[in-house]
Amino acid sequence: MKKKWILFLGLTSFVFLLSSCGLKQSGQSITAVGSSALQPLVEAAGDRYTAENAGEFINVQGGGSGTGLSQIQAGSVEIGNSDLYAEQKSGIDATHLVDHKVAVVGVTPVINKDIPVKNLSTDQLAQIFSGDITNWKKVGGHDQKIVIINRAQGSGTRDTFERWVMKGRSTMQAQEQDSTGMVRQIVASTPGAISYMAFPYVDKTVKTINVDNVAPEDKNVQTNKWQIWSYEHMYTNGQPTGLTARFMTYILSDKIQREIVASMGYIPVKDMKVSRTLAGKVEAIK
Amino acid sequence: MNNDEIRVSLLKRSRASKNERWGKLISGACITIIIGVVVSIFYFVASKGLATFFEDKVNLWKFLTGTVWNPSAKDAQGNPQLGALPMIVGSFSVTFLAAIIATPFAIGAAVFMTEISPRLGKKVLQPVIELLVGIPSVVYGFIGLSVVVPFVRHLFGGSGFGILSGTFVLFVMILPTVTSMTVDALNAVPRAYREASLALGATRWQTIYKVVLRASISGIITAVVFGMSRAFGEALAVQMVIGNAMLLPQNLISPASTLTSVLTMGMGNSVMGSLSNNALWSLALLLLIMPLIFNILIRWIGKKGAMRS
Numbered sequence: 108m109k110k111k112w113i114l115f116l117g118l119t120s121f122v123f124l125l126s127s128c129g130l131k132q133s134g135q136s137i138t139a140v141g142s143s144a145l146q147p148l149v150e151a152a153g154d155r156y157t158a159e160n161a162g163e164f165i166n167v168q169g170g171g172s173g174t175g176l177s178q179i180q181a182g183s184v185e186i187g188n189s190d191l192y193a194e195q196k197s198g199i200d201a202t203h204l205v206d207h208k209v210a211v212v213g214v215t216p217v218i219n220k221d222i223p224v225k226n227l228s229t230d231q232l233a234q235i236f237s238g239d240i241t242n243w244k245k246v247g248g249h250d251q252k253i254v255i256i257n258r259a260q261g262s263g264t265r266d267t268f269e270r271w272v273m274k275g276r277s278t279m280q281a282q283e284q285d286s287t288g289m290v291r292q293i294v295a296s297t298p299g300a301i302s303y304m305a306f307p308y309v310d311k312t313v314k315t316i317n318v319d320n321v322a323p324e325d326k327n328v329q330t331n332k333w334q335i336w337s338y339e340h341m342y343t344n345g346q347p348t349g350l351t352a353r354f355m356t357y358i359l360s361d362k363i364q365r366e367i368v369a370s371m372g373y374i375p376v377k378d379m380k381v382s383r384t385l386a387g388k389v390e391a392i393k
Numbered sequence: 394m395n396n397d398e399i400r401v402s403l404l405k406r407s408r409a410s411k412n413e414r415w416g417k418l419i420s421g422a423c424i425t426i427i428i429g430v431v432v433s434i435f436y437f438v439a440s441k442g443l444a445t446f447f448e449d450k451v452n453l454w455k456f457l458t459g460t461v462w463n464p465s466a467k468d469a470q471g472n473p474q475l476g477a478l479p480m481i482v483g484s485f486s487v488t489f490l491a492a493i494i495a496t497p498f499a500i501g502a503a504v505f506m507t508e509i510s511p512r513l514g515k516k517v518l519q520p521v522i523e524l525l526v527g528i529p530s531v532v533y534g535f536i537g538l539s540v541v542v543p544f545v546r547h548l549f550g551g552s553g554f555g556i557l558s559g560t561f562v563l564f565v566m567i568l569p570t571v572t573s574m575t576v577d578a579l580n581a582v583p584r585a586y587r588e589a590s591l592a593l594g595a596t597r598w599q600t601i602y603k604v605v606l607r608a609s610i611s612g613i614i615t616a617v618v619f620g621m622s623r624a625f626g627e628a629l630a631v632q633m634v635i636g637n638a639m640l641l642p643q644n645l646i647s648p649a650s651t652l653t654s655v656l657t658m659g660m661g662n663s664v665m666g667s668l669s670n671n672a673l674w675s676l677a678l679l680l681l682i683m684p685l686i687f688n689i690l691i692r693w694i695g696k697k698g699a700m701r702s
Binding site: 143169170172173174176177180181196197198199254259260261277280281282283284285289292293296297299300375380 | 461463464465466530538539542543546552553554624633636637638639640648650657658659660662663664665666667668669670
């Protein structure tokens with residue numbers, strides 16, 4: 108009887124010990140929460156930062172752009188990652204949030220490999236996603252039904268795609284998936300499927316198409332010839348201070364932008380030849 | 394002097410009674426914590442879920458019968474488009490269809506395990522069924538995505554995503570639960586019933602069909618309802634194969650969605666306190682109420698069964 112109690116108490120205290128190990132790192136730490144598209148990038152940069160600055164930790168969590176923005180607004184984390192401008196998200200008061208654009212990511216339509224279509228106009232794309240064109244025959248493919256795969260409502264990728272392709276037209280209700288990985292697998296295995304995803308996720312299992320005869324490549328995004336792209340934002344509540352400020356400078360430094368941002372398929376902000384405002388106004392950067 | 398010693402030792406708390414007090418305290422504390430957790434979950438979900446109706450002034454009837462779900466946009470009259478009917482229909486259809494398919498298999502397996510070949514049943518079937526219970530739902534979903542969906546696509550056409558695929562996946566998921574509960578129900582039938590039936594000259598099949606199954610009917614129904622409540626709450630596996638289109642299902646192979654799949658997809662993408670977030674909480678409230686109804690149903694069936702025997 109006694110032994111059992113000792114075992115029980117020992118186990119409980121062991122569990123507490125373990126959990127406090129996770130919490131009590133000796134040193135400072137900040138937390139960045141939000142967009143799953145941005146998560147791998149921030150994680151990689153955070154690991155690098157900790158390696159170079161012992162005792163300073165960057166905790167990175169996913170959860171989606173909505174989570175990132177609401178957490179940073181509530182002040183419960185130091186950095187909120189988002190694919191969208193905070194102003195675009197309903198329920199967010201953006202006045203106190205400071206935007207740090209850390210990278211640019213292009214979004215491209217992807218189709219199943221067996222569809223022979225190579226190019227679509229923006230208008231044709233919009234008609235496909237609004238449900239006006241339902242057969243690949245009409246846009247130069249075989250006689251095959253179009254299967255639309257959407258991302259979940261409120262997803263950053265979907266917002267980007269709808270903003271620059273649909274331009275105000277509403278998309279038809281169709282299949283929705285909550286992760287790019289699922290979208291890729293479904294497009295790869297479903298005949299006649301079309302969807303969209305960020306450049307870093309495109310691989311050999313799916314096929315990209317040109318839009319208005321522009322290829323989905325980084326260099327076309329840099330000049331805004333490829334219009335379907337968005338900034339990746341890291342929001343702070345007010346001007347960042349201390350570790351947060353140091354980390355923001357670090358992630359925007361040439362070294363990280365060159366080595367980590369570019370190698371993960373994102374486009375470094377400094378490579379952009381144009382800038383685009385929230386309202387969509389494009390200006391050349393001198 | 395001597396008397397006093399006895400008095401003291403009699404009035405002093407014995408070890409056993411101390412232990413008992415301790416035991417009462419510990420179990421009381423545990424129960425209080427559990428009740429507290431349950432109550433606060435209910436309060437939290439209800440307060441968030443009801444905000445849609447009280448704060449955002451969404452009509453409850455429209456919420457339950459509307460067919461357009463688009464929390465971020467408003468319709469021509471300026472009302473938010475919150476129609477949960479497609480998800481409600483989706484959830485109920487996969488649940489009922491899965492239960493309808495699973496029930497005969499579960500009863501068959503249970504009869505085999507208890508009446509026909511208890512030894513083989515205990516040695517082979519029981520471990521297999523227990524193994525099925527332990528498989529995580531994401532594994533079922535993945536198998537569904539890579540096997541069931543293409544299978545349905547080839548056999549029935551369409552994209553393969555839809556209620557039919559969801560039904561197949563759920564059928565396998567609830568089968569072990571329903572089977573093992575049915576086994577318990579059959580085992581609970583008194584041995585005397587079987588002996589009496591056989592003594593009257595009934596064959597084994599007649600005994601099973603006319604006596605054992607009839608006597609355990611309330612237990613079997615409880616098992617099925619239990620399986621249904623599990624199917625109703627399953628999120629991940631269904632989400633992977635049903636297609637998640639917020640459309641009223643036209644047929645079994647057109648993409649549909651369930652309450653759970655909409656919840657898991659939408660939570661990370663909406664902001665706490667906004668209408669689209671509150672609407673998701675309302676769905677969660679619906680999901681919380683449904684198992685409650687299932688539970689009440691189970692108790693009611695149990696009472697009815699008890700009265701008859």
